[in-house]
Amino acid sequence: MKPAPFKYVAPESLDDAVALLRRHGQEGKILAGGQSLVPLLNMRLARPAVIIDLNRLRPLDYIKNGKDVRIGAMTRQRVAELSPLVRQKLPLLAEALRYVGHPQIRNRGTIGGSIAHADPSAELPAVLAALEGKVVLQNGRGTRTLGADAFFLTYLTTALQPDELLVEVRIPAHDHLGTAFLEVARRHGDYALVGVAAVVDWNGGRARDVRLTFTGVGGVPVRVAEAEAAATGRPLTDAVLAEVSRIVSAGLDPEADIHASAEYRKHVAGVLAERALRVAVTRAQRRERDTR
Amino acid sequence: MKRGRAEGRTIKPRRNSERVASPAERAQITLTINGTRHTADVEVRKTLADFIREEAGLTGTHLGCEHGVCGACTIHLDGQAVRSCLMFAVQAQGAEITTVESLGTPERLHPLQEAFRDHHGLQCGFCTPGILMSTLAFLRESPHPSDEQIREVLSGNLCRCTGYQGIVAAVRDAARRMRGTA
Known part of the structure; x- marks a missing residue:
């Protein structure tokens, strides 16, 4: 028996779930898919008094x-x-x-x-x-x-x-945009060292709007506004992409851990930004061609 | 003195929240494993993996890491491959579970098991039950897998003996054998 003892309840309606949450407050913990919570319970890093299981909702x-x-x-x-x-x-x-x-x-x-x-x-x-x-x-x-x-x-x-x-x-819905998701992980399926989501609104050979959002480099998903600005309104040539990549690496302030140094994460983020933008633009261009 | 109804307990109108079942530490559950119904009174903190091994006595399902990384405890829950260490038995109330014991017998192996034997897809065998259950679900969805897809699905199961070469060859061959029997 791995987890510390808890009480369990599985509400069958949303009203019941919300009522249980109100009744148990800080003592209660929501169980959804359990793929992050159950490891924490098994290792006793989390010891909630009451588990409110939503799987019957x-x-x-x-x-x-x-x-x-x-x-x-x-x-x-x-x-x-x-x-x-x-x-x-x-x-x-x-x-x-x-x-x-x-x-x-x-x-x-x-x-x-x-x-x-x-x-x-x-x-x-x-x-x-x-x-x-x-x-x-x-x-x-x-x-x-x-x-x-x-x-x-x-x-x-x-x-x-x-x-x-x-x-x-x-x-x-973003089927009109060019998007790409890339990450670098030690093994497929592991949490990534760094990941990037690139979103490009492509129009007439230029990006009307660009968003670059990174995982693994801060406490929340991190966007780099200066890099987005550098990619916006310009044709994404090799020179522009190299500039974006440099701005990303310089603009991030990730923590080091046992898996990778901060310097390595900054470098990987820059490389991923460039690659993801290329993929996103290629997809946007293909969409433009297909819809013409 | 025993409390009787006549004492006139006041019955308050029930508020919405009071309809909700109270949390419990134990529960009676019924679920089906490999076609056999099992009913038991269990602690709610008992994982499905422990239920399968301790209550149902089916020790083919192995426990490695017990936090969802190694894949040794992979079983099928209503036909889908899941980690049995990452859910509680009480959550499997009413579910159909299949474990590695459902595959074949020593006399009549499942084509997947035959392929693993023929290609040396195992050495110590500890990870094998989880790998068989993961790849069985995978091959049902993808009967013509590429090597890349095979490696991707195997990334969810750790094997420390084989170096995976024999496992990849076994899955590739099992796909061919299972297409033949389908």
Whole structure:
């Protein structure tokens, strides 16, 4: 028996889940896919008094089309990865999901769970930040909607209050944009040393808008505004990309750990930025050709 | 003195939150493993992996890291490959589980097991049950896998003996054999 004793309850309705959360407050811990929480329990790094298991909440398992694609918090990562709607409308999410653990992990892991866990090395928070998506939080009194920048506060910490449940993730459809997700990890499926989500709005041989969002280089998904500005409004020649790469490396301030030094992370981030922009632009150009 | 109804306990109108079931430390669960129903009263903190090994006595499912990294405990939950150390038995209430014991018998191996034997896809065998269950789910979804796909799916299962060459060859051959039997 690995985890410390806890009490367990599995609500079958959203109202019940929110009521339980209000009743147990700080003592209660939400169990979604469990692929991050159960390791913490097994190692006794987390010892909540009450586990509130959301896996019987079928109403939080959905993917709905729209200008913002709305994904229920308990949608399994593997279901989203294989969803034709996600592949068509949210190509950046579909690409990033392939880097989340392994299929065995994604069969249980959920979209909402990964975002609420807010590991800055994880892929899904970066995707949400890169696309300026939103989360819907619910408590007993109602719901509020927060943008990614207001939601992620620091390492494993979000704006979620103890009585609030993350119920939905909204990601703007971006099938008109060029996107790419790349990362460098020690082994496929490990948390990446550094990852990047590149988003390019390509028009007439230039980028109208560029977003570069990095994982693993700070407490939250990190965007580098100066690098985005340097890539915007210009043809992305080798010289421009080299400049962007330099700005990224210089502009980041990652921590060192047992896996990689800070210098190495800065270097890898610059290289990944350049590669991801090339891929994103190529995809945007292909889309332009195909729709003409 | 025993408390009776006649004492006139006041019954408050139930608020919404009071309908909700109370949290418990033990639960009675029923689930199916390899076609056999198992009912047991378990501590809610018991992992599905421990339930399979200790309650059902099926020790083919191995436990390596117990935090989701090594893949040795991979089983099928309602047809999908998952880590049985990363969920609690109580969460598998009503589920259909299959474990490595469901594959074949010593006299009549599953084509996947035959391929692992023929290609030396194992040495000590500790990781093998998890690898078999991961690749079985994978080959059902991808009957014509590339070597790159095979290596990608195997990245979720650690083997410290073989260096993986024999495992990759076994999965490649198993795909061919399973297409033949399908």
